Amino acid sequence: MPYFSGGKSDSFGPLARYLPPTPEGIARAFLAEHIRAGAWVLDPFGACPRFSVEMARAGARVLVTASNPINRFLLDLAAHPPTLADLQAALAELSAARKEDDRLETHLQALYLTQCLQCKRELPAESFLWDSRSGRLTGKIYNCTCGAGGEQPATAEDEQLAAQWSRADALHRSRALGRIAPPEDPHRPIAQEALAFYPPRAVYALGTLINRLDAIQTSKERRRCILALLLWAFDAVNSLWPHPIERPRPRQLILPSVFRENNVWMALEAAVKALHTEHPPIAHTLWPEEPPESGGLCIYEGPLRNLAAELHEIPFRAVMGVLPRPNQAFWTLSALWAGWLWGYEAVGPFKRVLGRRRYDWNWHAEALQALFTHLTKHLPAGVPFFGLLTEPEPGFISAVLHAAGQAGLDLSGLALRGEQEPLQIHWKTAKNWRRARHPLHPHRTHNILRQILATRGTPLPYIHLHALALSAFAVQGVAPAPNETLAAYDTAIHTALQNPEFTDLENRSTPETGTWALSQWKNLGMFEPMPEP
Structure with a gap:
């Protein structure tokens, strides 16, 4: 079985640390060899927006299912990347918004003010460093115009400023929770536990931004860019950034022994560059509107099981996708982020992820088997299925291959290369099994x-x-x-x-x-x- 080679994995795109690290070019290579342009392809996972969009850019008509509202937004951003000008204009609108008598940028930067230990100038810190075991502020990172900076010890004044936000923390957290789960919602206590992975200063800053979002009157595209900037900041300022490791891949909500409390406004500034790409937009629609025959993306806003009975109406020539792996951190935080961006109604059934604390491989195998069974039941026999399994480990491999076998998929080949490179798995749908x-x-x-x-x-x-x-x-x-x-x-x-x-x-x-x-x-x-x- 040939191994389809790709380029580098995207490790710096939006929320990349939670998404499967998928080399660019693999989807295009498989399609070029197996599927004609304009053919329908089903991505039943929606786990890697970049992979789904790559298929559409290669000329396929891709139907992708996505029950996670954040994944759906990432698909939208990948299909229609914001322009640099629109991102800069969106940041400018946020900056010019008012918080009492201050510009919003000035107000938020003031939350992180510190003093240069060399020239004594006051400036906003890039990050503060916290010891999670003792709960103490131990350090800070800044770069002063005098040339001093880097990692420095925290001062008593830094501790006093942080304590100020801790004293008012309960009120700010209650407001932040209101957009995720109302007081009577049974998921509220679990959402509150997840919110604990945000420092008090970040909770206040994010709440201030969200409140301004509701008041800003702007174009639809500019608002989409503002939401993209905020989503980047939501992840950049939680406590899941260990120090000194800069690019962790969290799968569970576990507080690092030393974590970075990042500056919210600086995170928004960094998002402008991070979200901009040179890729042209592609056609993308919401189900049931079909993309053009020249290729494009059709997003189904829900899980595959809700669409399964209609799959036979589309002449799929292939099933392709990056196999998901359990990620309690991403799924739980996605529920918080969706509520903050669009309100608790937008979280919908996805809120159920808040009720599950642990995801083991046996649970994952059962979930995958249920999904695979929908494919074998509702697709004709002989449809090729190309699955990409990234970051392979024994439990993940066992869960995927066991689930596929029990659901009746016929394994036709498995291609592997380096120990850390993705496994490429080839199945075919079957009826008599x-x-x-x-x-x-x-x-x-x-x-x-x-x-x-x-x-x-x-x-x-x-x-x-x-x-x-x-x-x-x-x-x-x-x-x-x-x-x-x-x-x-x-x-x-x-x-x-x-x-x-x-x-x-x-x-x-x-x-x-x-x-x-x-x-x-x-x-x-x-x-x-x-x-x-």
């Missing part, structure tokens, strides 16, 4: 692993061995018993690897970190095992 009948027998697993290594003829990192084993299980109809979890796959593979027929060249303490080979290769002089650490 049966659920897996064969148990995870140790002897069968042992034979599968041996055959994989013998066929490849080279040592494999565990992640590749695991992926190829799960692929073989799917093809042969092997799966855990109904009362077993996905961990049964790991147990079967780990147990088989304990056989002397296999060897870990790196002598690692756990199988998942090793590089695996057939022991007999040592006698053939094919490798020299590394010494034990």
Whole structure:
């Protein structure tokens, strides 16, 4: 199975730290080889707006489902990128808005005033640094015109200014919660817990911006740009930015031991450059309006299950998408951000994500199986399905391949390259299928692993061995018993690897970190095992 190469992943676009890091060009390469221009393609996940839009730019008519209001907005921004002039004008409108007797920019910058330790000049800090364990303000980052700056210790005056916002915090948080969940909403306590990942000063600043948003009278496009700037700031000023790591990829709401409290206004200024791209706009519509035959994007505002019964009405030539992975941080914060941008009515059914605290691979497999089942039930047999699995790890691979097999998708190939590069999975929809009948027998697993290594003829990192084993299980109809979890796959593979027929060249303490080979290769002089650490 060929591996479709792509360019670099976008790690600096809007909310990129939460989205799958997808190399540019892969979608275009697959379409060029398999699908004619103007054909319909279904993206049932909507997990990576850039991937969906790339398909549309390549000439496909893409129907993408998106139940997350923030993902829908990201799709809109990717399909119709704001111009630099409109973004700058939107920032200027925010800056000129009034807060009592001050311009809004002046008022918000004053929240972060500090003193240069060298020239004693007063200036806004870029960030303050907090120790989450002690709750103390420990440092600040600024750049003064005198040449001094960088990371410096916080002063007593910095602590006093921060304490001022802590004293009025309850009122500001109550107002911020009102746009997400009214007082009688059962989700309000959970939204309140999520809001705790915003420092008091940020809660006040964001609330001030949101209030001004409601009062600004401007064009539809200018308002869209203001919303885009605010969304960037919503993420930039939460407490999920560890110091000194600058580009984390949070998946759970866990406070870093030291976090940055970033300046809200400076985040808005940074958003202008970050949101601007040179890509031309493409045609995009909302379901049921169809995009033109020359290609474009059609966004369905909801989950696939609500659209499933109508899928047979469109002659889809392929299903393509980036497979989602559980991300409690992004999904929870998306509910907050959607409420702040459009009001609590806009959050709608997506608010249910607030009620779920943990997402394990077994839960994810069940969710994916339900989605895949809609495809096998409502699409004709033989439709190719190209799935991209980014940031591969054993649990993610097991969840995806197990769910697809149980839903009746026929696995036709799996392509892999580097350990950190995306897995490319090829399925076809099927109608006449049966659920897996064969148990995870140790002897069968042992034979599968041996055959994989013998066929490849080279040592494999565990992640590749695991992926190829799960692929073989799917093809042969092997799966855990109904009362077993996905961990049964790991147990079967780990147990088989304990056989002397296999060897870990790196002598690692756990199988998942090793590089695996057939022991007999040592006698053939094919490798020299590394010494034990």
